[in-house]
Amino acid sequence: MATRSAGGPRASSSGSRLGLYIDAIKPGITVSNTATAAAAYVFAAQPFSLATFLGLLLGTALVIASACVVNNHVDRDIDAKMARTAHRGQATGQIGATASFVYAAALGVLGLLVLLLLTTPAAAITGVVAWLLYAVVYTLAKHRTPHAALIGNVPGALPPVAGVLAAPTPRPADAIALFALLVAWQVVHFYAISIRRRDDYAAADVPVAALAYGVTHTKRLVLAGAVVFLLAALGLGAFGSAGPVATAVLAICALVMLFTAARGQRKDVDATAWASDVFGQTLVVILVLCAVLVLGPLERL
Numbered sequence: 432m433a434t435r436s437a438g439g440p441r442a443s444s445s446g447s448r449l450g451l452y453i454d455a456i457k458p459g460i461t462v463s464n465t466a467t468a469a470a471a472y473v474f475a476a477q478p479f480s481l482a483t484f485l486g487l488l489l490g491t492a493l494v495i496a497s498a499c500v501v502n503n504h505v506d507r508d509i510d511a512k513m514a515r516t517a518h519r520g521q522a523t524g525q526i527g528a529t530a531s532f533v534y535a536a537a538l539g540v541l542g543l544l545v546l547l548l549l550t551t552p553a554a555a556i557t558g559v560v561a562w563l564l565y566a567v568v569y570t571l572a573k574h575r576t577p578h579a580a581l582i583g584n585v586p587g588a589l590p591p592v593a594g595v596l597a598a599p600t601p602r603p604a605d606a607i608a609l610f611a612l613l614v615a616w617q618v619v620h621f622y623a624i625s626i627r628r629r630d631d632y633a634a635a636d637v638p639v640a641a642l643a644y645g646v647t648h649t650k651r652l653v654l655a656g657a658v659v660f661l662l663a664a665l666g667l668g669a670f671g672s673a674g675p676v677a678t679a680v681l682a683i684c685a686l687v688m689l690f691t692a693a694r695g696q697r698k699d700v701d702a703t704a705w706a707s708d709v710f711g712q713t714l715v716v717i718l719v720l721c722a723v724l725v726l727g728p729l730e731r732l
């Protein structure tokens with residue numbers, strides 16, 4: 432039977448107690464997902480309200496952080512077996528069940544209150560739905576099926592939808608195109624990760640795509656994700672509020688990812704190194720997407 436210390440440095444700490452609690456909210460994921468919500472609000476809000484923007488920023492960050500704490504608690508056994516996650520406080524046993532529960536509840540309740548008081552009911556409801564999908568549905572599915580990636584894709588694509596819905600007059604086309612962009616982006620992002628980290632996932636018996644379908648098939652899914660990203664970028668220009676410059680920048684990002692994805696289909700390419708390149712590119716692309724959304728309104732002046 433699996434024990435929490437197997438494969439992980441149970442006795443070692445990643446730093447101070449505060450450091451462990453910061454780590455427990457997955458700062459990279461919390462910050463980047465919050466950024467997509469905030470950027471989508473700037474893109475969609477006419478007129479812009481600073482109070483709503485700050486409420487969305489804080490409320491979304493707290494709700495995502497809460498979901499990450501729950502996920503880290505449930506995942507503590509598998510996290511202890513993966514080199515990338517073995518240092519986490521819940522995996523090492525330094526953050527127990529009660530502390531996780533209190534921490535997640537405090538973050539979640541505060542986040543929901545901030546969203547309800549400072550944004551719109553639709554944005555707050557989107558936050559609750561995303562919390563349930565990530566903290567409960569994805570987290571339970573991750574251990575059992577490779578389709579978990581597609582389930583996790585939905586909450587990952589909902590923060591920009593919350594951003595649009597926090598605007599005074601949200602445009603459905605913006606919400607739909609941004610949702611599609613994020614879904615496609617995550618296909619590229621996570622299927623590349625599943626290849627790059629496949630040994631880690633194998634050690635923890637997590638059935639990610641690269642293990643369940645094989646590396647060759649997963650590479651094709653990465654390529655498909657890049658194609659859909661291009662279509663969604665064009666859709667944001669054709670049906671949503673993106674101007675020609677914003678659309679062109681996103682299309683260039685899509686073409687770069689497509690080119691890299693296509694290069695990786697060759698048999699002689701080192702799959703792990705290629706997947707790491709793709710992963711790195713997704714991080715640059717999400718930054719560019721946020722910048723395009725923030726600067727996009729300038730094109731409409």
Ligand code: HEM
Pocket residue numbers: 457458459460463464467515580581583584587588613617620621624627628714717
């Ligand atoms: C199905 C959805 C997703 C899954 C399964 C997923 C999974 C992961 C994993 C496993 C890593 C660590 C990769 C490594 O170090 O090799 C990672 C990193 C990262 N992900 Fe995702 N991700 C998803 C969605 C998202 C979304 C929606 C965003 C942002 C909008 C995001 C942003 C990041 C960032 C910034 C990192 C690097 C920083 C960090 O490791 O914390 N991810 N993701």
Ligand SMILES: CC(C)=CCC/C(C)=C/CC/C(C)=C/COP(=O)(O)OP(=O)(O)O
Pocket residue numbers: 460464491494495498499502506516557558559561562565569573583584586587589590
């Ligand atoms: C408003 C709200 C709550 C939105 C949710 C946004 C969110 C946290 C998206 C991330 C999606 C995701 C599946 C991440 C990977 O988790 P993982 O458990 O596979 O990552 P790990 O292996 O690093 O623990």
